[in-house]
Amino acid sequence: MEMIALFDAQCSLCQNTKRLFQKLDIGKKVTWMSLQEYERKGFSPQFKAVDLRREIHVINPDGKVLIGYWAVRRLLLLSPITCLFGLVLHLPFVHLIGNRVYRLIAKNRYKLNKRKCEDNNCSLFEE
Numbered sequence: 001m002e003m004i005a006l007f008d009a010q011c012s013l014c015q016n017t018k019r020l021f022q023k024l025d026i027g028k029k030v031t032w033m034s035l036q037e038y039e040r041k042g043f044s045p046q047f048k049a050v051d052l053r054r055e056i057h058v059i060n061p062d063g064k065v066l067i068g069y070w071a072v073r074r075l076l077l078l079s080p081i082t083c084l085f086g087l088v089l090h091l092p093f094v095h096l097i098g099n100r101v102y103r104l105i106a107k108n109r110y111k112l113n114k115r116k117c118e119d120n121n122c123s124l125f126e127e
Contacts, residue, residue: 002031005075006047006057009034013109017056024079030058055106069095069102 005021008014018032035052046065047057055068058075066074073095076086089098 003029003061004059005030005032005071006035006038006052006059007032008053009036011053011109013105014056021075021078024081025075026079029078030075055102068106069099072102073098 005018007018021030022032035049035057038052039049051057051067056071058066058071060066060074069089073086073089076082076089078086088094
């Protein structure tokens with residue numbers, strides 16, 4: 001099994017994140033699939049639709065699922081350009097801050113992308 005990254009194709013921040021990581025993925029180790037395609041193809045119902053829209057999900061080749069901060073941290077290790085930053089995120093206690101920062105960005109993605117999100121999809125989970 002290959003590494004699969006699930007992203008929200010209706011969110012401009014998510015699309016930009018995907019494009020950036022694809023450029024960095026020199027070895028083409030990750031297959032990117034929109035969560036909309038994932039749902040259409042009827043893959044395992046192990047994820048709730050609402051969760052897939054809140055945070056990026058990465059499915060490792062061994063089947064382990066990484067979500068949000070943990071997924072981004074894993075993706076950063078795949079590129080020589082971002083590997084050092086990915087290693088820093090593995091230091092003890094960094095996850096305490098990193099996870100909060102990721103969730104803050106994800107929660108406020110509409111506010112951060114108002115000009116790029118004309119159809120309000122990014123505000124889907126704005127609280």
